[in-house]
Amino acid sequence: MNIETNIKTLIVKKPLKLDCGKTIKDFPIAYETYGSLNSKKDNAILVFHALTGDQFVTGLNPMTKKDGWWSYAVGPDKAIDTNKYFVICSNVIGGCMGSYGPSHINPDTKNIFGTNFPVITINDIVNAQYSLLDHFGIDKLFSITGGSMGGMQVLQFISNFPDKSKTVVPIATTSSHSAQNIAFNELGRQAITADSNWNDGNYSSKNINPGKGLAVARMAAHITYLSKKGLQEKFGRKLQEREDLKFGFDADFQIESYLRYQGSVFVDRFDANSYLYITRAMDYFDLAKQFNGNLSNAFKNTKAKFFIISFTSDWLYPTQENKDIVIALNSIGADVGFVEIESDKGHDSFLLDVPDFLSALKNFLDKSYIEN
Amino acid sequence: MKNEFKVIADLIEKDKKVLDVGCADGTLMKFLKEHKNIKIRGLEISKNKVQECISKGLTVIEGNAEKDLKQFPDKSFDYVVLSQTLQAFLNPELVLNELLRVGKKAIVTIPNFGYWKVRFHLLFRGTMPITKTLPDEWYNTPNLHMCTIKDFVTFVKSRDIKIFKSLALNNLNTSSINENNLIFKNLFADLGIFLIEK
CATH class of the missing domain: 1.10.1740.110 (Rna Polymerase Sigma Factor; Chain: A)
Known part of the structure; x- marks a missing residue:
């Protein structure tokens, strides 16, 4: 793999204290961007990938030579319109597409980390990605979105950084990983x-x-x-x-x-x-637990506008788990919309050509951007 | 926009927080948002209608009023609107209680089964009435619990619900309902609009 030529990397200098207690510093975050940042820097959307995704959201993935994982949703004139928005996505830490992970060299031993890499959490993942805002000089994102584990990062991000995004779109996700x-x-x-x-x-x-x-x-x-x-x-x-x-x-x-x-x-x-x-990071994810069992408290400091989407045939992150997030937001009077999309494509619906989903996502973003 | 919505909008002061239960395509929501600076939310059961609302930039939650109102805290809205839907619930009393819990005030409109055309239809034709406000056949109507304006007034009084305003609508004419003209309005209005509080 010719990693050097195809992967953009930001080296995060600032030490990051992980939930496991260890601290990492001078670590790489691999990222990709689509579209362009406007002069007011108010058109940026941070996209979070799911378990096996990477920073190559759309177009040809230069490493796999296949379409990016969210090609149906992201691109010129698509639901997340790159003619209009500046899309940023980074590989999660712990991943294997350039961000700091178990295949990297342990600076202390000079050997490959393997299982000596610290166990990371969704919280660590979003804290690491936050550096991208500073890197691009973005004070406030227009939106954050992602499906599945990407949705978990969306929820954790707005909880950690309540005033850093105007809109929040978690898709086919959960606030707490279930036993199943x-x-x-x-x-x-x-x-x-x-x-x-x-x-x-x-x-x-x-x-x-x-x-x-x-x-x-x-x-x-x-x-x-x-x-x-x-x-x-x-x-x-x-x-x-x-x-x-x-x-x-x-x-x-x-x-x-x-x-x-x-x-x-x-x-x-x-x-x-x-x-x-x-x-492991997904399994450890329990946002309510971080707030003494009260999920609403995770969102009490944000004025962001939420839009939550689930799919009828998704039995991995079923509608009820998405609705629990809606309920937590409503109980504190947050601005939240919700729709369950009819689809027989299961959890993967958010990655596929599901027109009702794509139009709902596009309408929400575009209308919210006008009001911006 | 239909006259009913204009009357409802007139009952709501500017800058308030309103929940439209069964908001359909969001016509009333859009009007309240644009003309009265209302912080508006909708609850709607139909997926297609939720999509329409989203395309208008409205904040809507897909859900069922009989199950999903409970997620809203007590008195979290200044007004909760329920337009011509009370009669379609399995348990209208439960929904009415929820509206009055969630909203400081509720605006409820009901198609009047006491309207003279409805009475005439049943009396002379001997078939289930079909009118402008009751357009469906007996076998496909969503309405389970039809009532008259008089029924509704009697019901809310028996439940100690305060009526601030009762209006009778007949085409474009709006008039107030009071104890003296109740029998008359119950015959000549095809729609009743009530501003209530508990």
């Missing part, structure tokens, strides 16, 4: 650590890779991003390039072949230790 979600993440981590190539996290120095474990983790997770109906309609019991069952354990069914493919391409672009660290 922790369970799925643990399944993924167990798959990785059960791969003998994981080697307690020391694999890159030995030129091995726990690819099988990481692929299984991805396959299991991928199922949770789709709906039963969506899977049934797309794959049903269709067979993979064969007329009949083969009475063996090859991929007889299309769904098996599809999942194997998803697993194999994921391994090429993602680091197993990063998967452990980021899923």
Whole structure:
């Protein structure tokens, strides 16, 4: 990977005290921007990526040579219109697309961190990203948005920095990771650590890779991003390039072949230790707990305008968990709108071409920007 | 904008905080926001209508008045508006109590089942009445608990709810309802508008 040529990096000099107690400093945050910052610097939108996303929101991802993860939503004339807005996205710390993470060198030992990288939280992730505002000289963002783990960062960001964004758009997310979600993440981590190539996290120095474990983790997770109906309609019991069952354990069914493919391409672009660290950050996320069990208190200092979006077929971050955020905001009289979008594409709906979702997002942003 | 909304808007002073329950496409909300500088919120059950409101830049929560009003704190709005929807709830009394809890005052409008055209329709045709304010057939109407202006007045009085203003609407004519003309208004108004408080 020619990291140096394709990845823009900001070195954060200021020490950052992490929730685990350790302090990091002089660490890199890899970021990308789209559109241009206007002279008043009031058109910036900070986008937060989900578990396996990165800073390459739209257009061609120079590392994977595929479309950016939010290409449907972000770009010229799209829902997040880059003709109008300046979009910033950075790779989370703990990640593997240039930001400080377990594949970096530990300055103390001069070896690759592996599992010696400090365990990070969503709070640490957004605190690290805050440096980008200073870097661009932005006093107040026009909006912050993201889906799934991106939504968690949205909630944490506005809680930590209540006057730093005019609008706030958490999508298909939760304020507290549920037991079911922790369970799925643990399944993924167990798959990785059960791969003998994981080697307690020391694999890159030995030129091995726990690819099988990481692929299984991805396959299991991928199922949770789709709906039963969506899977049934797309794959049903269709067979993979064969007329009949083969009475063996090859991929007889299309769904098996599809999942194997998803697993194999994921391994090429993602680091197993990063998967452990980021899923852990999600599991530790409980915004209400940070405020003695009262979620409303997380938002009591902000005057931002919220718009929360969920999807009917999302069973990973179901509507009720999104509504809990709406309820917490209403109970303190915050400015909050909410819509549940009809879609059978499951949790992944926010990444896909779901016209009702994209138009709601566009309308909210564009109308709020006019009132700006 | 329909006359009913003009009358409702006239009942609300400038710069107030208002919740429009069942705000539909946001016509009233938009008017209140633009002409009276109202801090306006909507609650709407239909996804399509929520989308329309968003496209108008209005703050709307998709939800069901029978379940979702409870998230709003006591007296958190100066006015809560409920236009021609009370009769469509499974439990109108519960919703009315919630409106009066959430709002310092509530503005409730009801299609009047005592309107002479409604009475005539049933009396002479012997079929369920269809009028401008009651446009649906018996089998597809959302209305579960129709009442007359008189019914509503009797009901709120029995629940110790204060009526500040009762208005009768007949096409473009608006008039006040009082104890002396109640029987008359109950016959000639197709819509009743009530400003109430508890």
